[in-house]
Amino acid sequence: MKINVVLLLLLFLYLSFLPGCNQEELCLSNQHSLQSGFYSARSKSLKDSLIKNTSIFGLSRPGNLLYANQTLSKIFLPLSFDNDETVFVIAINSLRDTIWIEHSKELRFISRECGFTFDFKIDTVKYTKTFIDSVAVFYPKVKYGENFENVKIFIY
Numbered sequence: 001m002k003i004n005v006v007l008l009l010l011l012f013l014y015l016s017f018l019p020g021c022n023q024e025e026l027c028l029s030n031q032h033s034l035q036s037g038f039y040s041a042r043s044k045s046l047k048d049s050l051i052k053n054t055s056i057f058g059l060s061r062p063g064n065l066l067y068a069n070q071t072l073s074k075i076f077l078p079l080s081f082d083n084d085e086t087v088f089v090i091a092i093n094s095l096r097d098t099i100w101i102e103h104s105k106e107l108r109f110i111s112r113e114c115g116f117t118f119d120f121k122i123d124t125v126k127y128t129k130t131f132i133d134s135v136a137v138f139y140p141k142v143k144y145g146e147n148f149e150n151v152k153i154f155i156y
Contacts, residue, residue: 033076041133041154
């Protein structure tokens with residue numbers, strides 16, 4: 001009987017000191033978002049570009065407006081938990097391009113406080129070419145808590 005009490009006490013102490021997360025950390029982590037930047041396709045060096053009057057919305061969920069008429073150089077695009085493809089429309093003034101991101105996902109345990117999240121692996125990116133010259137995948141893994149630019153979008 002004493003052994004059970006000691007084991008329970010040790011288990012409680014172990015779980016109390018596990019690293020956790022707080023609500024602020026969850027909100028700021030962009031844990032399921034592909035990170036991307038805009039770059040000039042005409043520049044000889046790799047430098048980011050500010051794109052004015054940019055709106056971005058997801059087609060996976062109707063009405064999913066992510067950015068509305070903003071000046072952007074970096075964006076966060078949330079990937080779908082339900083499908084292996086997530087689709088976004090990028091609108092600059094009256095021009096529109098569509099990006100299809102094919103990805104796989106794997107469920108991962110973060111902590112008791114945070115629960116589970118998905119890690120993603122970007123498989124393929126397809127796009128229309130109204131103002132997008134090309135799209136390059138630089139870091140295909142989208143993981144909880146990491147801050148890497150996954151995709152570079154080159155604009156004419």
